[in-house]
Amino acid sequence: MEKDIKHFTVSIYTENNIGLLNRISAIFQRRHINIESINSSISEIENVSRWTLVVKLTEEQIKKIIGQIEKQVEVIKAYYHTDEETIYQVSAMFKIKSDLLFEERKIQNIIKDSNSRIVTVNRDFFVLEKSGRKHEVEQLHRELSAFGIMQYVRSGRIAVTKDEMKISEMLIAFNN
CATH class of the missing domain: 3.30.70.260 (ACT domain)
Known part of the structure; x- marks a missing residue:
């Protein structure tokens, strides 16, 4: 069963x-x-x-x-x-401190390697968007967690x- x-x-x-x-x-x-x-x-x-x-x-x-x-x-x-x-796909958004985008080379590589895109950038934070399979979004979440995620949201499956x-x-x- x-x-x-x-x-x-x-x-x-x-x-x-x-x-x-x-x-x-x-x-x-x-x-x-x-x-x-x-x-x-x-x-x-x-x-x-x-x-x-x-x-x-x-x-x-x-x-x-x-x-x-x-x-x-x-x-x-x-x-x-x-x-x-x-x-099917899911979509997620990650809000992260802006200084990391400019000072941390590893974050830039994670963004490039994950095929995520930057939605907005200001002095305090930037927002990444990632669409794909659930496991791809979860992997990006794990990688970004090491740097501190200010906010995170994931959609349901479409x-x-x-x-x-x-x-x-x-x-x-x-x-x-």
């Missing part, structure tokens, strides 16, 4: 209504399943939101949860995909499927 547990990316297309996030998170909470990552944004369809969640469980469990999610009135459609079926999803046609029909 334990070996069948893996990461799933859950995509939920919804109307944007108050309280829905609470009800969906309760579906996971009742089953003692941790949501490792959550992201909400507009979708490719006007007036439809898309939530992207990452959870770690069995395929049998995710099928049951998708069924529960789709019972919510505001949910139009929910999907789940394995990591192999998706293209993902698209490798295969075409028929949600657009379904939603166009739904809106007509």
Whole structure:
């Protein structure tokens, strides 16, 4: 049983209504399943939101949860995909003291080697942005931690499927 547990990316297309996030998170909470990552944004369809969640469980469990999610009135459609079926990234921002940027050569090398980019620089701090796989962002965090990070934030996973999803046609029909 334990070996069948893996990461799933859950995509939920919804109307944007108050309280829905609470009800969906309760579906996971009742089953003692941790949501490792959550992201909400507009979708490719006007007036439809898309939530992207990452959870770690069995395929049998995710099928049951998708069924529960789709019972919510505001949910139009929910999907789940394995990591192999998706293209995904996370994004992070690091706020660091500015004097390190100019005085510490190693920080300059870390920035270059990690393919991160400087978003802003002022007298007191600079902000780095890094997008990529979670492990790449975590590695950059470890490397920068030695110098002191003033602030750090990381997004939830954003993902698209490798295969075409028929949600657009379904939603166009739904809106007509």
